[in-house]
Amino acid sequence: MELAIRTEHLTKIYSERLIAVNDMNLEVPRGSVFGLLGPNGAGKTTTLRLLLGLQRPTAGRAEVFGKSCGPNAVAVRSQIGYLPTNPNLPGNLRPIEYLDLLGKLSRLPHQTRKPRISALLRAVGLLGATDQRIQTFSTGMCTRLGIAASLVADPPLLLWDEPTAGLDPSARRFTLDLIRELGKTKTVVVATHILTDIDQICDHLGVMHEGRMIFAGTMQDMKRRLRRDDFTLELDGDADGIRHLAGDIANIEGIDAHLGTGQTLLVRIADDHSRSGALAEVLKIIDDGNLSLHAIYSSRNATENAYLQLLQEDEAHGFDR
Amino acid sequence: MDSTAKSSKLGTRMMPYLAILQHDLRSLWASRLVRLWLAATAILTFVLAISNWALFQDAPLIAWLLFPYLVFPWFFVVVVLGVSPVSGSRAEALADGILSRPVGRCEYLLAAWSARVVLVWAVYLVVIVPAITVVTLAKRSVPDDTVTVYGIVSSLALVGLVLTFLVSLGFLMGTLLRKPLLAVVVLIFVWYPISLILSVFSLEEFSPISLCQALPTQLRQPWQEVEEKSETNTDKEDISTFTNQFSHFLSVLSGTKPEPKATNPDFFESDEFKDFSLFRVTLGYGLPTVAAVILAVLCFHRRDL
Numbered sequence: 001m002e003l004a005i006r007t008e009h010l011t012k013i014y015s016e017r018l019i020a021v022n023d024m025n026l027e028v029p030r031g032s033v034f035g036l037l038g039p040n041g042a043g044k045t046t047t048l049r050l051l052l053g054l055q056r057p058t059a060g061r062a063e064v065f066g067k068s069c070g071p072n073a074v075a076v077r078s079q080i081g082y083l084p085t086n087p088n089l090p091g092n093l094r095p096i097e098y099l100d101l102l103g104k105l106s107r108l109p110h111q112t113r114k115p116r117i118s119a120l121l122r123a124v125g126l127l128g129a130t131d132q133r134i135q136t137f138s139t140g141m142c143t144r145l146g147i148a149a150s151l152v153a154d155p156p157l158l159l160w161d162e163p164t165a166g167l168d169p170s171a172r173r174f175t176l177d178l179i180r181e182l183g184k185t186k187t188v189v190v191a192t193h194i195l196t197d198i199d200q201i202c203d204h205l206g207v208m209h210e211g212r213m214i215f216a217g218t219m220q221d222m223k224r225r226l227r228r229d230d231f232t233l234e235l236d237g238d239a240d241g242i243r244h245l246a247g248d249i250a251n252i253e254g255i256d257a258h259l260g261t262g263q264t265l266l267v268r269i270a271d272d273h274s275r276s277g278a279l280a281e282v283l284k285i286i287d288d289g290n291l292s293l294h295a296i297y298s299s300r301n302a303t304e305n306a307y308l309q310l311l312q313e314d315e316a317h318g319f320d321r
Numbered sequence: 322m323d324s325t326a327k328s329s330k331l332g333t334r335m336m337p338y339l340a341i342l343q344h345d346l347r348s349l350w351a352s353r354l355v356r357l358w359l360a361a362t363a364i365l366t367f368v369l370a371i372s373n374w375a376l377f378q379d380a381p382l383i384a385w386l387l388f389p390y391l392v393f394p395w396f397f398v399v400v401v402l403g404v405s406p407v408s409g410s411r412a413e414a415l416a417d418g419i420l421s422r423p424v425g426r427c428e429y430l431l432a433a434w435s436a437r438v439v440l441v442w443a444v445y446l447v448v449i450v451p452a453i454t455v456v457t458l459a460k461r462s463v464p465d466d467t468v469t470v471y472g473i474v475s476s477l478a479l480v481g482l483v484l485t486f487l488v489s490l491g492f493l494m495g496t497l498l499r500k501p502l503l504a505v506v507v508l509i510f511v512w513y514p515i516s517l518i519l520s521v522f523s524l525e526e527f528s529p530i531s532l533c534q535a536l537p538t539q540l541r542q543p544w545q546e547v548e549e550k551s552e553t554n555t556d557k558e559d560i561s562t563f564t565n566q567f568s569h570f571l572s573v574l575s576g577t578k579p580e581p582k583a584t585n586p587d588f589f590e591s592d593e594f595k596d597f598s599l600f601r602v603t604l605g606y607g608l609p610t611v612a613a614v615i616l617a618v619l620c621f622h623r624r625d626l
Contacts, residue, residue, distance in 0.1 A: 054421060105341070
């Protein structure tokens, strides 16, 4: 497997006090859309900054496309398009001037730079704002410009830190669609704590907690980690009927049922039982009774459950960590 | 063909440096501090020239016009301009915007430093050159002076060098201390008692006040005399004096007693400042300027953003 990013025992300790990244080993396959997931303060941004050479590792090493990262690794940064969280942009410039400056920093010749800037501004929907100064831009517009800025040099690797932070639903949808589109030709690393974003766009995932990488693998691997298969049934009928149904379902081997909020029933299937078989039995009981089924939800969200489970396991391991 | 390819390669290589230089110059020019400074410089120069118009000959009047740059108040503005590029909130924007691109840290620092030096020289020259031209060409009710073109150019260059040194010092402090306000305060505490500090090390020649006092002598210096002096191995004397000053500086630092030497009269002994050496002062400010820039680059290279 060809790797876009590889870290070995990467560690970052701030002022001998705060461990931001703790002995992290990470491999990001080339061409993947990799979600770097973790709660606030998990070390996601620090990891990205270490890859960019904006910070120096306390120990360990990081490589991008086989080249070592560091403050003077210009060749590494020429392969990366970085989008920081809520990018801090020069307010006195206009979008074209800003992108032109970044194009020059990437040593793009004039004849390549200008058409690319126009194409990018069109792609991120900022053509109508080219005569405005950046300081007048909304958060969404700044993020769009930040996205365009990360694509100016057409790099093969994109590191996007919280790309949907502070965006309205349509801007968020646009960003997620764009990541999906870019993922067809580039390696994209998206650092976020928003699980639904990861669920929609990523094919690989790394979960960070307190500076450590507690899981890295494909999305399928992640979902397979769920110990339990849960369903939520939304029913129509009286409360006694639902309680009675819960008792009937709980009598089936390998299935557990609990009353949920409102008229819902949470059905939990044991690991060694077939999901489809168990569900068929449950549906048969409902059909035989006098309740009607409104909807079935496959738990809350498989990724969310798996993620929370990972965090809980990591907390519970204590010293073993 | 080959030279065209070479120049195009050099152009591509220099592209980030020139882009940052241009961007920084533009941002600096847009800042209120610089515009206010330019206006205040023009006003103060005008006021100083008018109030001393009939009092001083050309050389002392020009030296008086240069005084604000060397001593007070413009040193403060120059230091603030030097401190800003890599400290405070700017560092974050810098990391997000420029240093996450394929730009070396050294490349960025040199471009930011050059932008500040160019700006300071531009503001300084754009006001002082017309003022000196008017002072030297106007017919005033004072005795004629013997100010020379060489004297004017060398004096302007000397003050420019001191300003470059101040920018570099601010630059170094901004990189070392990170907090701009702290860096400025430290520099004020270092720069104001500088004459006292220099006299401890017997380096009064380099103090800004001494430079101001020596400027009239330098302004009257003819080019021819300098050529003659250089023919008589004055450079060797300058180097020897500079070496003596340096060894004295080191001996004071290390606490050992310097060896007594037969020396010329002290710098302040005669008011004529005949022993003022442009070469020594250039070295005295030039070397620390280079050292400050190198130290800032080294320090910035090791720093996390």
